[in-house]
Structures are given as C-alpha cells and as structure tokens.
Amino acid sequence: MDPASAASPHEHIIHLSWAYLYSAALNAVAELGVADRLEAGPRSAASLADELGVQAQPLYRALRLLATVGVFIEDESGRFALTPAADVLRTNAPGSMRDAVLMVSHETFWMPAGKLGSTVRTGETQFTRIFGAPFFEHFARDPSVGPIFHRGMASFSDSENATIAGSYDFSRFQRVVDVGGGHGGFLIEVLRAAPSARGVLFDAAHVLRDARIAAAGLSERCELATGDFFKEVPGGDCIILKRILHDWSDQTAIEILRVCRRALAEGGRVVVVDTVIPPGNEPHPGKLLDVLMMVSMPGRERTEEEFRSMFAAADLRLERVVKTPAMLSVIEASAA
Template identity: 40%
Template sequence: MDAFRELHRLITGYQVSQAVHVAATLGLSDLLADGPRSVAELADATRTDARSLRRLMRGLVAVGLYVDTGDDRFANTELGDAFRNDAPRSVAGWARFVGRPFHWQAYASLEHSVRTGETGFAAVHGMSLWGYLAEHPDEQNVFDDAMTALSRAVADAVVDAYDFGRFGTVVDVGGGRGLLLSAVLSRYPSVEGVLFDRPDVAAGAHQLLAAAGVAQRCKVIGGSFFEAVPAGGDVYVLKAVIHDWSDAESVEILRTCRRAMSASGRLLLVEQLLDLSPDPVRTALSDLTMLVVAGGQERTTDEYRSLLSASGFDLTRTFATASDVFVIEAAPTQ
C-alpha cells in the first residue's frame, strides 16, 4: 500500500461527498438516464454554469459515477445509473441530505463533540436536530427524503429476514413516510398497518402508501413517541429510531411502546450492530454521525439487551439480513 496516496484519499474524502451531493441535487444521473448528453445540454437543464459543470463532471468521472464519451459528452456508468432517483435502491435522497449546509456545518464540529461529549449539531445551531427540522420545513423534507432512501435500501432485506405474516397489525413507530411498512404490507396482504410519526412527518406518508397500493390497510397517526404510541398492535417496529437517542431517552421511548403492548406482543428494532456489522466502516462512521448530529449512538447486541431490559423487555432473537441492519426481536418481560 502506498501510505501517502491512501492518506490523501482519506483526507480529501469530503470533496467526493460534496461532489456526489451536488450530482444528486442537480439530478445528473436522471438526466443521463436515456444516454449521453453534452455539457451544454446538462448545463441548460440544470441552470448551471457550463464551464464549472464540466469541471464537476470531470471529478465525477474520476470517482466512477460517469464516463466521458468524447465530444464533451458524458454518460452514466453502472454506478451512475444506480444513482438515479428511480433506481430500485437509490440513495440519491441520502446524498442530497448529507451535503446540506445545516448537516455539513454540524459535522465540522466533530472535534467539539470528541472533546466535550456534546452534540456538535446543538453547538452549531443552538438546538437539537429535531428542533431545527421543526423550524425549517424545507430541510425537514430533505431529511424525510433521506430517511426514505435509507429505508428503500434495506426494506426488502428486512422483510425477507423476518416473518411478519404471523401478526395481524404491525405498528411502525417513527416510520417516516412508510417505506418499510409499505414493503411489509405489500408482502403480506392479510396484515394491517399503523404508521406513527410526528404529525408533520406522518402527513407525508399518504402518497407513498397509496402508490404502493396499501393505503386501505394502513392508518396514519401523528404524535410523539415520548408520550404515547397507538395501542392494539401485535408487533411494534422501530427502524433506525433508537440509535438517534441517548440511553435515557431510548428507555423512555421503549417504555412508551411497552405501555401500548399486550403481554403477547413483540417489539422489533431494526438497527446496525457494532459487534456483528458486515460493514464495520459504515457502522463506525454512522456512530460518529449519531455523536455529531443526533446525539445518539450505534450499539452492540449486549447494549441493546441492557436497554431493552431496563424498559421491560427481554431480547429473544437477532436476525441478520442481506443488508447491514439486523432485526432485534424482544418480548415483554413476564
């Protein structure tokens, strides 16, 4: 290994992140979906400066997203094609989020978080991520798009790994726009669903659920999971929720779920696991994002076991999926 080159690649990784963010924001992969286009055509479609756009395209060619076909024309590579918004597991929504100034500025406070243990986001913006999103609805939409993109990347793997068909009603707590729940309901036509999230977030779920053809079997309810969640479900699913919160806040959320459940109910946490991750780099960096942005953390299996125990649950089984998340099943302590 050439240590200098590898270190240089690590140091300049932020440049790649921003270039890919801009590609997603401009929708370049979508514009190239039907074949090569010239820089002039792309600049006209995106209302950008052609000379600057050419330089961006040169950088994106270097990292493998696009290919220069000659005559100042560019086309998608296989990677670029997968970056289209309509690709099966597109993460373009995530790319649009991570480069937004409010998120980017927070990450610049990583050193502050390491030195103090405080969340960098609050140090920069004077409030939590959730408070900021509530005050900035445009950024809330970007964030919701990002969470939907991440759900799209793992939803099929989760439904493949766990049998939801034995339940009558699935309650998706903090379910965003309902991508995961729609995958469950599409796979199991006899199952009913309840989508629960903050009112402003839950309101955006109707369109996705209708497009999936499951709206008639799914209630959408707004509220706070710190106060109460809908009662009567057979299984309660929290995907990428608990990792956003501190231990104390996580126990509070889990106890709220426990109060809504019967003794025969089940709780499912869909999370990455530090001790079992098939992609340790991604999971470790996600943990840093929790430190800097949300104030939570990624955890080990035993750490989740402890949280669940403190909340009135016993961890019963852990299911690996074909993605980097696990389904952690828990039952009320008897």
C-alpha cells in the same frame, strides 16, 4: 482500486483526508439533477451547463472527479454518460438514491462533522451551536430543510425495506405498529409479506401528510395515527422501531422502549430495526453511521450487548438478532 492496499501509508492518509470532496461533488450533481439529463445518452459538460444555467468548467471538473470513482464515465470526446452508480442518482430511477444523497451530504450533517474535534473534546454535538436548535427541532421549524430529511430517509430506506421485511417472519402478528414510520415504506413491505396482518403507521401529522399507504392500496388494512412516541404509542402485538433508537441517547432510547413496552400486547414483540455494530476492525457501514449520529444528534449505533442492556432497563428481554442482507439487523425483544 482499494487505496488502503494499493497506496503507500502517506498516500492513503491523504486520500482519506480529502474524501469529503467526493461528497461535495455528489451533492452538487444531485442537486442540479445531472443524472436525469443523461438518461437519453452521453452529453458534454458544456451542453449540460447551458441547459442547467451553470458554469461549464466547474461542472466538468466535478463530473471528472466522480468519474474516477465510477459515478459517470467520460468518453474520448469529453462527453459524460451514466454508469450503474450514476443511474441511481436519477430522480425516477428504481430505488433512486438522489434524495438520500441530498440528505446525507446536506449542511445539517456536513457542518457539524467539521466540528468533530470539539465533539470528541466535549462529548456533545455542535449542532445546536451551529443551527440554533437541536436536530429534530431545527428540521421541524425550518420548512426548507424538513422535507429534505423526510424525503432523504424514505430514499435511504426504499432500497432496503423489502429485503429486511422478508428476513423476519411478520406473518405471526395481527396488529403491526410502525412507530416513527415516516411515509410508510417499511410498513408497506411488512404488510405485503404478512397479508393477514393489519398495520398502524404512527408519526407526526406533518410527516403523515406524505404517507404512501393509500397509493400502495393498503388503506383498508392500515390506519394512520399521530402522536408523540415519548408519551404513548398505539397498542399492538408487534411494535416496530426502525431507525429510531439510533437517533437518541441510551437513556432517551430506554424511555422510548418503556413506552413501547406498555403498549405491547401479551406475547407480543418489540422489533427494533437498526445497525448492530460487530466486533473487530473490519469495515462496516454502521461504524460510519455511528459517527454521523455523533456529530449531529445525541444518538449512536450499538452492539448486541448494548441493545441487551437497554432492553433490560425497559423491562424487555432480547430474544434474537436476525441479520439481513442490508446494513440493518432485526433485534427482537419480548416482555421480560
């Protein structure tokens, strides 16, 4: 049921106001690994609680809420079973979203979101006031939360990487550099789609420790390189920035683009993979993601014209925007 069309205006507003409770319930069951324990078949909340060492009644109530939105289903005997949506919460499910849920619903996003009013008033995220350091510094210095972010980003991206890589012709490039490429999930799909290309996965050393390149059988075609993309990146005729620019302010994003422009081979392309916000009032996941960026980071999601302006400031020219089946688009730029 679409609450916007089926409910009264008053009910619609209330439904939106307590929507955060679905996130809270998702976080709880994902952290506990409930979906993993339902793979063999339906079970009661009491049985699950006994195995997990938690309280049965609160667990039942959280599962009952999620069942109202298609995550789990309760049968007449009070047992819960997996639905297609619940199945992707399993740790070993193809395209598992468990780590993505744990990241997006983590307190590092949740708590600053509760201070959105302050952000609107001041124009600044409250993240540093809450956690004592800016977003990426906090994740780098706290070993308990850093892996949550990096595993979450990998999980968030795994379901989209192949379809995005298949939406753009990477086969015309010889050396593809994925800047801030994390564990390498996207670059792996790019190299599979472009079997004659060689790759460079560029990120911080502590991130590359969990790189997937070797496990994908691509070690001979792809090197790992460490460094700081604010200062220098490896050269290539295709330099990828996937989910990087949206983390940063316009001025910082322009500085990153300038670094990439200096490393770009003649005739090459800077390929930005990010949300492109469409005009109008229609729902778009990028509009949600934009507010998520606003509350925890200095970044934002951008329109096509905003990308065009940033490229121009970095001595680049927007060539085209390629839509993909995912929420992200491929924004291609050449040297101006």
